[in-house]
Every structure is written in structure tokens, then in C-alpha cells.
Amino acid sequence: MASRSKPVSSGNSPANSRGKPTLRTIADITGLAVTTVSRALANAPQISIETRNRVRQVALDIGYSPDRAAQRLKTGRTNVIAVLLEPHEEILGYGTSVMAGIAKALQGTAYHLIVMPNFLNTANIDAINYIIRNSMADGLIFSRTEPLDPRVMLLSENGFPFVTHGRTELATAHPFVDYDNFTFAYEATRRLIAKGRRRLALISGPAGYTFAGHIQHGFMTAVREAGCAYEILSDIDLDSPAGAIRDRIRRRYAENDPPDGFTCGGEVCALATITGMTDCGLTLGLEYDIVAKQTSQLLGAIQPRVDTIYEDLTATGEHMGRILLRRIAGSTDINELQLLLNPELPFETQPASVAD
């Protein structure tokens, strides 16, 4: 009894020792117990509806918000989503767009987005191990999957919630959002063919990534259907510095039977290709054409004559965020955890967008 008898509504005592209102503050004001307040705020059915409302009102009045550290300590949930940032993502705002999307999905939830950059250019399996072992997040998002991605395997084995940007060829299904790069490359290449181009070249993603294979597959399917000459430009890929791509194009043009149509997996690489061709005295739309994947507004304005197919990275991020939340909430229904975005459809009409 002598120990801490309830101060019975200490009136205007607004906060605790640190100055921030806590459950205890609300308890003192309402005359309820901390337990009750906690339950009321959690909307527990066992608390009477009047009490719930009263508590909520007081919480609002004094500007209460729960202490994340305490919640995390008690529940074991971190309320954190981690995104692995790759060096390649610096270019053209890939990372920023995706993160903006993720953040959008996380808006209004208790989740925060933390960024874990991968400095070592290694596969970031160590970072993932670290995150799992120290339970630093409730879920993980990363991009650029490989067909047999060791990161996916590690996470799957540990039952750690994650979503990838990109698919794998692993037996066990896992949550992902992916852009249909096959269709992209197929359609892009067909557009070149429709423009009358017959000697086609592809600048694809870096070898080893699943999406690079999809792009090549789409390209190959289109050129074989049409029976065109084709080549996949060696020594360079989407991640190559623009200068390297430009030089490669110049070199290629000096050789026999240069391409007259380019399927480019990215904007920078399209610009670099144009630069190289311009240096050789060729004009886009006249002697050759380009169809490129577009992920920003840059290309459309700079080079309107580059035909593009759009990939909405912010939407991708938003989908990944939503799917991850579902996964964390316990969903195992793979249908609502996987999403293949269609190059044609705008964001609004995508299925998962209306799912919740």
C-alpha cells in the first residue's frame, strides 16, 4: 500500500521524467491502470467502449505516441523495414524512386524505412545475415536477383520476411515484384522491326542477373520470329559507364554490318548509344532507331525520338512495400505476394494496387 499509491489524476502533470507523455501519464489523468490504458489504445474488446474512447481522447489531447523502443523490446517486433541499397542504384535515381515508393506504402503504418548500403561490392549476403541474426528489421527489400540467389535462399531458410525486386528460379516460391522484362524486350524489339530495322543489337543487363536473361530471351524471341540479323553487344551492359558504351558503339560501327536498331535496357545506355552513333555521323530516326526502357522523365524530353517503354519504379517500390507488409502480417498466399508488372498497363490498373 505504501508503495506508489495512485496519484489519482494529478491534474495537469503532462509527462514523465524525460518530458514525454507515456501510458503512465494517461493512466494518472484518467485514473485507470496502465494495463487498461494500453489495452484501450490497442482497441481491445474487453475494455468498455466508453473507456476506450476516453483514453483515446486523452491520448490525443496530450499528444501521446507510444515509445517505439519499449514496444520493440517487449514484443520483439522492430517495426522497421530495411532496404538494401546497391551501388548501381546511384544512377538515375533508381534507389530513390524505389524508396519513395516503399515509403509511400509504409505511410500511416508503424513501420520505418532504414537503408543499409552495400559498400563491399560483394553479394550482400553478409549484410543479410547480420540483419537476420540481430533481428534488425521485420522485413527486407532488395533488388537484382540472380536465378539461384543465395540471399533468397538464406532468407527463405530462416523464414525471414522479404520481397525482392526481380524473380529467381528457385524451387521454393517467394514474394517478389518484377517487371516483365521479357515482354519489354520482345515488344521493344518488335517495334524496331516494325520500323523496318533488320540488323538489331541488344544492350542487356549485367550477366548473372535474372532480369538480364529475361531481356535477352525477349529480344531473341522477337528477332528469331522475324528472322533478323542480331547480336548482343559484348563487353558492355546497362551498368557500364556511359563512356564505355559510347566507345563500344563506335568500335562496333567501324566493323562489318553495323546494327541499325538498338534495344536498350536503360536510359543512360540509350543516350550513350546515341552519342556513339552521332559521333559516327548517323542520325537517330534516319539511319537507325532505338527503343529503350524508360524509368524517368529524362529521356522523353531529351530525345523524343527515342521510342520508350516505361517502367514505374516508384510503383514498384509501393507494391513491394505493400506485399512485404502482407507477408509480415502472416500471409502465405503466394498469389498476393507475387506481382509481375506489365509494361503496358499504367500503375492504377495493376491488380495489387486495388487489392487493399
Added chain:
Amino acid sequence: MASRSKPVSSGNSPANSRGKPTLRTIADITGLAVTTVSRALANAPQISIETRNRVRQVALDIGYSPDRAAQRLKTGRTNVIAVLLEPHEEILGYGTSVMAGIAKALQGTAYHLIVMPNFLNTANIDAINYIIRNSMADGLIFSRTEPLDPRVMLLSENGFPFVTHGRTELATAHPFVDYDNFTFAYEATRRLIAKGRRRLALISGPAGYTFAGHIQHGFMTAVREAGCAYEILSDIDLDSPAGAIRDRIRRRYAENDPPDGFTCGGEVCALATITGMTDCGLTLGLEYDIVAKQTSQLLGAIQPRVDTIYEDLTATGEHMGRILLRRIAGSTDINELQLLLNPELPFETQPASVAD
């Protein structure tokens, strides 16, 4: 006595209920008290050196790492740095570069980087208020300051540690990292003049931001020194869509005395300018010149004839991170909390880089 007598080294008991080793685990293994273990790991001088080593070894062996939530709850420190992400930062990887730099500075420390995107296009004063009130981070980083930036005022008043990318004109000094945009614009414009250009135009930052003023000031100083004709292109700025800039250039060229030299504050805007001029039948390096600020490898490779002056955003981020850590650690020495990066010097030779 009956209560919890020490299990005296329960041998191979590796972890707690949740499966993660804790201080208690180490305490049980070593036979020490939790207090002692905590102190040993904190390298407290009162703990004998042998004990410290032994504890550290055991911690290493069992893969202990402290629970952030518990630390945070107890100490009130979050070990989190928040960075406010602006919409404009999607373009050309500004945000990603800066974040990569910040993360680099945070590497090896206990700090995590969390991203708070600013969706409302408003001044993000609300987000900052939220961060302060709920003590969601130990420090804050944001960019694009205004001369009388209300965010800076709010944070200063609350004594909340922060670093800005950009200066203000407020009376009370605050930590910042800034690029010397005056010198950039001054030198850029002088280069145009040196190339013989005499009708100069500027595409500056959006009105209202401090750095836009600096750029204009540098530009004006150079053109007045040389007595050239000049103009600051109205209706557009660095943040304008590339298409808008291109159109504006075309329109301007249709009028009297079009410019023959452009000082561009960014790469996209330089490319858009080139596009507009090309549309008017003009060739870069022949009829006109451009000097632009470069923040990526894009422009150099695409348009080598654009003269550029480099701003290293990753380095900027790294400096901001380091300065913020100093500030959080309690430094009030304004000399080591402010840094004006010189356009000429490469990163390695900057003062703050060697400071620690």
C-alpha cells in the same frame, strides 16, 4: 536466496528465450554478474583488464550483439540518423548519392540511417516536428535550405542536432555542409567568357533556396566584371522537367539576341539546353557553349563537349554524416561543424576529411 540463484555457468546454454544471446547469457557463461558484463563490454576502467578481455572473448564467441531496443529504452538515445528525402531528389540519384555518403560516415558506428520521405510538397516542418517530439532520431540531415529556413529555426530552438546541405542567413550559426555555388557559377561563367561568349544566360536553382541566390550572385559577378550581356532565364529552373527547359530554350532562341553561352546548375538542364539548341540547328562548341555543374558521370560521357565543374555528392553526404556525429557527441565548436566545399579541390584534400 531462493530467488534465482546463479546457474553458475550453465555450460553450453547459448541463448535466451528468444534465441538471441544477451548480457545474461554471457553472465551465465562467465559466472559474472550482468552488471559486470555490461561494464566490461563498455570498457569501463573499473573492471579488471582480464575480466574485460574474457567477457569480450565470450561475447565474440557466442556472437553477442546488444539489443538496440533495450539500449534505446534505457538510455533514451535512438542511435538513429534520419534523412529527409525530398521529391526533387529523385532525379539523377541526388538522394542516393548523398545517402550512400552518409551511410559511409555512419559505417562502424552504432547509428542507422532511416529515410523520411516528404510526400506533402510542403516545407517539411511537420515531419521535423514529429521527429523531435517523438524523439525518433538522434540527429537529422536535410537539404535545400532557405535563407530564413523555418526548419533550421525549429531545430535550433529545440537544440536538436542536425546538419543541412546548404547554408542559411540566420543569425545563429548551425552545422552545415555546402558547396561553394558562388564560386561554381563565377568560374563557370568566366570559362564561357574565356571561350569568347558574350551573351550569357543562367539556369539557376528554384527561387527561394539559398543556393540559387549564390549561383546567381556568382553569375552576376562574372558577367558584370566582363561587361557582357546577360540574362537569367525566367520561368524555368534546375527542377523544371527537361521538356520544359528545352521548350524554353527554343522560345528564347526565336527572340532577339539569343544567348551564346549557358551556365547550367545541373546535368539534366544542360542536356535539355543542348536539345533545345540542337532543335534550332545550333551546335555545341560552335555557335554556343555550356558550362554545367556535374554530379554524376552521365554528362561527361554523353556530351564531352559540355564543360563541367564537379560536385561530389557522396563526399557531401559523408561530411554531413561525420559532422552530425560530432554534433551529437556534443561538439559546439562551429569550426568543425561547418564546411564549405570548394569546387576545385577533389575530395581527398578537403579539410574535414582528414580531421578524423
Added chain:
DNA sequence: TCGTATGATGAAAACGTTTTAAATGGGCGA
């Protein structure tokens, strides 16, 4: 031999939550 300074360790409380288990009191059937 005693008291005390010293160097090392330990017990317990606290941070703010959630959760398990228990208490309270009224209503109701028998």
C-alpha cells in the same frame, strides 16, 4: 590488530511497453 582506502564486482531499480494471471463487482439463475 584495527580501521580504512582501494579495486573489483554485484544487486536492484529503472526505462515504457505488453501480457499473463488475478481481482472486483454486479447480475442472474436456482
Added chain:
DNA sequence: TCGCCCATTTAAAACGTTTTCATCATACGA
């Protein structure tokens, strides 16, 4: 009237740290 159940509410423990204060040898000067 009694016992029981239901609807609410509460007490207390726990999550894993850090920190305040206390304990305990041991050594030391007298």
C-alpha cells in the same frame, strides 16, 4: 440467499539494457 459467470479492470512480471548504490575482499598505514 448463495454461488457462479460475465464484463471490466488491475497487479505484476517480463523484455535487455544501463546506472546507482552497495558489497566484498584485499592491502595498507598506523
